Amino acid sequence: MNRIRYRFPRVMVLCIVLAAGCQRGKQSGSGIDPEIFAEIGRIPAIDNHAHPVRVAGKEGPDHEFDALPVDNMEPSSDPSHLRSTDSGVIAAWQALWNYPYNDSKPEHFREWQPHKKRIAEQKGAAYPAWVLDQMGVDVMLSNRVEMGVSVEPPRFRWVSYIDALLFPLDNSHLAARNSDRKAFFADEDILLHRYLSEAGLTTPPKTLDDYLKSIVTPTLERHRQGGAVAEKFEVAYLRSLAFDKVDRADADRVYNNFIGKPAPADEEYKRLQDFLFRYIAGECGRLGMAVHLHTMAGAGSYFEVSGANPLLMESLFNDSGLRKTKFVMIHGGWPFNREIAALLTKPNAYIDYSAQTLLFAPTTLASSVREWLEWVPEKVMFGTDAYPYSDELGWEESGWLAAKRGREALARALTAMTRDGEISRDRAFELARMVLRDNARTLYGFN
Numbered sequence: 001m002n003r004i005r006y007r008f009p010r011v012m013v014l015c016i017v018l019a020a021g022c023q024r025g026k027q028s029g030s031g032i033d034p035e036i037f038a039e040i041g042r043i044p045a046i047d048n049h050a051h052p053v054r055v056a057g058k059e060g061p062d063h064e065f066d067a068l069p070v071d072n073m074e075p076s077s078d079p080s081h082l083r084s085t086d087s088g089v090i091a092a093w094q095a096l097w098n099y100p101y102n103d104s105k106p107e108h109f110r111e112w113q114p115h116k117k118r119i120a121e122q123k124g125a126a127y128p129a130w131v132l133d134q135m136g137v138d139v140m141l142s143n144r145v146e147m148g149v150s151v152e153p154p155r156f157r158w159v160s161y162i163d164a165l166l167f168p169l170d171n172s173h174l175a176a177r178n179s180d181r182k183a184f185f186a187d188e189d190i191l192l193h194r195y196l197s198e199a200g201l202t203t204p205p206k207t208l209d210d211y212l213k214s215i216v217t218p219t220l221e222r223h224r225q226g227g228a229v230a231e232k233f234e235v236a237y238l239r240s241l242a243f244d245k246v247d248r249a250d251a252d253r254v255y256n257n258f259i260g261k262p263a264p265a266d267e268e269y270k271r272l273q274d275f276l277f278r279y280i281a282g283e284c285g286r287l288g289m290a291v292h293l294h295t296m297a298g299a300g301s302y303f304e305v306s307g308a309n310p311l312l313m314e315s316l317f318n319d320s321g322l323r324k325t326k327f328v329m330i331h332g333g334w335p336f337n338r339e340i341a342a343l344l345t346k347p348n349a350y351i352d353y354s355a356q357t358l359l360f361a362p363t364t365l366a367s368s369v370r371e372w373l374e375w376v377p378e379k380v381m382f383g384t385d386a387y388p389y390s391d392e393l394g395w396e397e398s399g400w401l402a403a404k405r406g407r408e409a410l411a412r413a414l415t416a417m418t419r420d421g422e423i424s425r426d427r428a429f430e431l432a433r434m435v436l437r438d439n440a441r442t443l444y445g446f447n
């Protein structure tokens with residue numbers, strides 16, 4: 001179980017990635033220690049968080065790469081690295097698709113799309129794994145509603161979604177807050193009904209006791225049996241991360257009085273959500289699944305950044321009943337990179353720096369990576385957040401680019417620590433392996 005196999009051809013591909021990476025490192029005149037950079041290029045990474053898209057087969061195009069797709073939101077200002085004009089997008093196209101241009105003209109991308117499509121068709125069901133090879137990624141933790149043909153173990157490991165079970169009451173008042181929440185709660189209601197129907201029900205049970213026993217626990221157990229290594233909450237898109245400790249009797253009262261009826265006041269409903277969150281987190285610990293949480297500013301113009309501050313979760317980590325649950329704060333908490341570091345001394349708290357690898361230049365990210373490594377290095381993990389953002393920045397391009405920048409940020413942090421006499425080069429190599437691979441292996445019990 002959980003065996004990660006090395007295969008000879010993949011090692012060869014990694015060598016090619018390494019050679020290309022070294023050349024690019026030299027070209028950028030980056031001041032990175034070449035031995036550290038080379039070592040980092042050789043390590044087959046475990047990507048702690050991403051959204052691979054499966055090959056369209058009998059089931060048609062893939063819609064299960066996210067429980068809350070962010071493609072139908074009110075306009076907001078895109079971060080510059082997500083725009084198709086970003087030089088990294090051009091570099092990804094050149095590396096992956098032999099894009100012959102050195103610019104991001106829309107007509108050039110359009111002209112070259114059939115070439116990309118042809119490569120994908122030639123690879124068939126092996127295409128997603130081929131993308132991982134280009135990224136230098138051995139195993140990708142795949143945050144998806146469901147897995148499927150072409151995104152399957154051993155290269156792809158499932159991280160399922162569980163937010164929908166926090167919201168069993170009438171969500172119309174929460175949804176009325178803004179247009180983004182309206183779309184999100186509609187998606188969560190659909191997912192809740194999917195989980196109900198998988199348990200043989202069409203409506204939630206009449207009591208909290210039944211809801212926990214016949215829906216919540218069986219859904220978690222089904223995910224675990226289906227191969228999930230973690231449950232993901234993107235709840236920061238739906239409410240704040242402040243989950244108070246709530247008495248069972250209080251939660252019973254809210255659920256039993258309001259299920260199937262108009263919802264109570266938001267504060268009262270929140271108490272039920274808080275109870276359910278801690279219940280699910282406890283069950284994840286029992287079942288050997290980690291809990292992944294989106295901790296970062298999020299997409300869309302209505303996202304409440306202050307509610308995504310990881311410090312809001314401190315009482316959760318301090319809950320003695322949840323010390324067996326491993327909480328992974330996904331995306332490194334930006335703009336709360338320093339606050340999140342302080343939480344790493346909690347025995348049940350971990351971080352990855354996915355998404356920041358795409359959204360920030362390696363020099364910017366390197367200072368945060370250094371700080372985390374100076375604090376609790378065995379809790380820090382590499383990730384990409386590969387995601388189908390646009391026609392120009394698909395999961396393939398965003399994954400390739402984030403992997404490249406994520407490796408460079410790590411190389412810069414370790415170079416600086418070595419040059420300042422803080423660590424030896426051997427320790428730099430060891431830290432590189434930990435961040436790119438070994439910390440995740442230990443956390444998830446991969447062999």
Ligand SMILES: [Zn+2]
Nearest residue numbers: 050051143385
């Ligand atoms: Zn994500």
